[in-house]
Amino acid sequence: MTTPDPRQLSIHDFTYPLPAERIAPEPLPDRAASRLLLSRHGHIADKQFRDLPGELPPGALLVFNDTRVVRARLLARRPTGGQVELFCLEPVAPHRSLELALQQTNHATWRCLVGNGRRWKEGPVTLEFTTADGQTATLTAVRQTQEAGTALIDFSWEPAELPFAEVLRAAGHLPLPPYIDRPDTAADAVRYQTVYAATEGAVAAPTAGLHFTPEILAELQEKGFEIGHVTLHVGAGTFQPVKADRMAEHPMHTEPILVTAALLRQLLAHRPRPVIAVGTTSLRTLETLYWLGVGLLKEPAARHAELLVTQWQPYDWADEAASITAETALTALLKHLEQRGTDTLEARTQLLIAPGYRFRLIDGLITNFHQPESTLLLLVAALLGPGWRQVYEHALAHGYRFLSYGDSSLLLP
Template identity: 80%
Template sequence: MTASNPRQLSIQDFTYPLPPECIAPEPLPDRAASRLLVSKQGTISDKGFRDLPSELPAGALLIFNNTRVVHARLLARRPTGGQVELFCLEPVAPHRSLELALQHAGQCTWRCLVGNGRRWKEGPVTLAFETADGQAATLWAERRVQEAGTALIDFRWEPATLPFAEVLRAGGHLPLPPYLGRPDTANDAVRYQTVYAATEGAVAAPTAGLHFTPELLAELPQKGFSIGHITLHIGAGTFQPVKADRMGDHPMHTEPILVTAPLLRQLLDHRPRPVVAVGTTSLRTLESLYWLGVTLLQAQNAAASPLAHPTGELLVNQWQPYELVDVAATISPEAALTALLAHLEAVGTDTLQASTQLLIAPGYQFRLVDGLITNFHQPESTLLLLVAALLGPDWRAVYDHALANGYRFLSYGDSSLLLPSSAV
């Protein structure tokens, strides 16, 4: 099977009516009490999320995204008292690495979205807050450069010994999806994180994982399933609407990923048994691993450096799978994973740091993933394109069934287990 190029796809072919009353405004009191729509080879059934272990392919490896959502919304005040919202998108200085930037103390520069900024002419805006141990703290923010809908914001704070991660934790707000249309609450601080969240850096939750409880996670190995973790720090681009009619005119957002050598070995040893991604971000990361391996093997053959990202990281670009069909036909998933492990050994690290701009749309051929656990996504979104790539035309029957049978949609909504023929 060869991949066709989705540049000519019209996003208007991937829409459906989503009444506001179908969007879940709040999480259920019990994480695992959500419903589970199961689609196996086109056959749909209605289950509860606690039924998941009995519905998974035998011996499956489940891959979870362990990113943790940061409190990326800062509500500062102008000297006259007016509020300015700063939504931290990505670090710029002194570190572009997210992990290093969050641990930097005293001052830093980030690219931000600015809300209510028209009357913010010059000078700093301020935010007073208390640290976790009750210390009074102050953050000052000054706009340096405005460009393409975002601004470079210089931050400084006292006490200057605080890492920026603590500034965000203590002074910021969770960036709930804009379609919820409400401020975050104390309940969101717990429920808009997965129970296995570990690595700070996301501005949106990997919502497929919100249904898992510690008890359900403990049950999976008892039932013969394996578990692995990757990290993709979800950016604000996940909410970016597709404004272009043709996908060829839509710039896919770029997100950082971190994958350990033990996880790569786990994937390699597990083949050819099924792999189920918990969420679209886990799926996107896993499929990106294949293309990163292809990039390395291509570079070896050409005696060229594979480092293609401005930060020096490996990068999967938006159209790579559709442009390298002939090359990929000669490279197995095992070869790609082996190349990544060899690269890590050569550079003397145990963690692969890379970036992905991968667009998965109908015509994409999956290399590492056989099934997907995911919520129900917005019409005309790249996440819906990913589901359509996995299920083919059956995606519409899944969404029609969910709408007709009262499933709750989007981030705090119900779940689905999507298993095309290859996974069953």
């Protein structure tokens, strides 16, 4: 059987009818009350999410994405009173590192999506807000260059000693997905975060994790399952529609990842027992680790450059990587960290996982139900093969709720 070249795939072959009423607009009051579709070796069963600990492969390691969603939507006013929405996507200056940018005081430049910007001709827009300790504060935004549907926005604020993270917490709104067409609420501030969220930087939640409760996490550990954490700061590109006829013409978004040496050692010690990714972002991070290791082995000079896995790199390197095991790749990453004297791997990933991809580190996936003609659905199709259609047809026929606030699935190919 010929392995498909994902560059030649048409996204139109990965679609299904999704009625608007099947998209969950609100979270359930109880996180664990969601349903769980179990697909094990092609056989489908209907469960509740609370059943998860009893359905996982024995001895599995579950890897969670601990990113925390920032309140990245800012609703500012023009001098004439009209509203302008600024959606902060990524920092540009004086820091490109999210961690440093969120601690920046006084001023910063971010790349933003601008809503209702046609009437914002020139000059600043402002936003008045109240800080956590009750101070009156003001944020001022000036638009600089416009490019590729985004704009560079210079922010300044008073009191100047506030970190930008505090500005966003006090003045911003949660960036709910575009298909949830309503303002964010106080309930979203709790429910659009996982209970284990730790590292600020995402503009969209790793929604597979929204179903977990402290009680379920405790039960997993009581039953002997291992738990690990990675960080991928989910970008707005996760909702970017595929407009190209062929995937070769679709530019995949790039997202930053943080992985500790402890997690790399945990993965090495765990092999060959199963690894289950909690969410597509955890899966992409884990698979990225393999290709980062391959890159260090293949091109030693890359040790001094930014670590990045590009969109098509795994497919271009497939033949050369055939002899490189996951253990060898992870060991190369650990050696890289030791040589640099750090315990944290910082990298970026543009990895597109589509049919034709060979998985190296994961054995299963916990995930919600994704939009038709999306890169996330391509990932599911890569994992399940043509059986992805059976899973989605079953979910539609049996009343499952879809997308970010919808139900869950455990996919064990």
